[in-house]
Amino acid sequence: MQKVITIDGPSGSGKGTVAKILSQKLGWSLLDSGALYRLVAFGAIKHGIALDDCDALAKLALNLDVKFELQADSELLIPVFEGENVASLIRTEECGSAASKVAALTPVRDALLDRQRAFLTEDGLIADGRDMGTVVFPDAPVKIYLNASAEERAERRYNQLKNSGETVSIAAILNEIRTRDERDMNREVAPLKPADDAIEIDSTSLTIDQVVDQISDALSNVGLI
Numbered sequence: 001m002q003k004v005i006t007i008d009g010p011s012g013s014g015k016g017t018v019a020k021i022l023s024q025k026l027g028w029s030l031l032d033s034g035a036l037y038r039l040v041a042f043g044a045i046k047h048g049i050a051l052d053d054c055d056a057l058a059k060l061a062l063n064l065d066v067k068f069e070l071q072a073d074s075e076l077l078i079p080v081f082e083g084e085n086v087a088s089l090i091r092t093e094e095c096g097s098a099a100s101k102v103a104a105l106t107p108v109r110d111a112l113l114d115r116q117r118a119f120l121t122e123d124g125l126i127a128d129g130r131d132m133g134t135v136v137f138p139d140a141p142v143k144i145y146l147n148a149s150a151e152e153r154a155e156r157r158y159n160q161l162k163n164s165g166e167t168v169s170i171a172a173i174l175n176e177i178r179t180r181d182e183r184d185m186n187r188e189v190a191p192l193k194p195a196d197d198a199i200e201i202d203s204t205s206l207t208i209d210q211v212v213d214q215i216s217d218a219l220s221n222v223g224l225i
């Protein structure tokens with residue numbers, strides 16, 4: 001049995017937070033696949049590559065010059081792209097939206113496939129994304145599809161931005177979330193959807209701890225922990 005859990009779902013469903021907690025709790029590695037698409041988008045903007053220039057974007061994705069380095073004072077990995085710490089630069093709304101556009105291109109997805117699979121080692125892996133259970137790790141013994149209402153996800157994002165001192169309108173965030181969902185769920189290649197054998201969890205009225213407990217139960221049910 002592969003030692004991998006996949007957690008897929010739309011942005012703001014809480015999968016990133018849950019994946020981080022599980023990786024720390026179990027001591028397994030973490031694949032934040034969205035960060036790879038964000039890095040391709042960031043690189044494209046940095047090098048003036050158009051977001052529909054399939055060949056140039058695929059080349060960039062295949063040769064992505066990124067290292068994930070352990071931050072000195074925490075257990076978090078930070079992306080160092082072309083020698084620069086881009087941890088916060090790739091987290092902007094602009095980069096997220098551009099990532100969703102480049103992620104709709106088959107050659108870009110193909111170019112990132114081996115890099116994502118290489119994260120799986122004997123130590124175990126929590127893979128967070130949109131197509132982890134459907135495409136990248138189809139044999140994962142535990143697949144989670146984490147969802148939440150668009151309104152709840154917008155509110156979470158709003159509070160996150162407010163806490164970091166940014167003023168944004170909740171209506172604009174909700175609009176952006178709906179546009180991104182629409183693009184991620186309706187693209188032709190690897191659309192966001194639950195794998196046939198995924199456990200679906202709606203986190204709208206659950207705490208992070210409750211979600212982590214449900215996933216831990218699923219892991220012990222199959223004997224992974």
Ligand code: DC
Nearest residue numbers: 011033034037099100103129130131
């Ligand atoms: O999870 P995130 O918000 O960091 O992801 C940014 C974008 O990347 C998201 O809108 C869709 C895309 N993505 C994808 O298509 N497949 C993945 N496995 C992860 C992210």
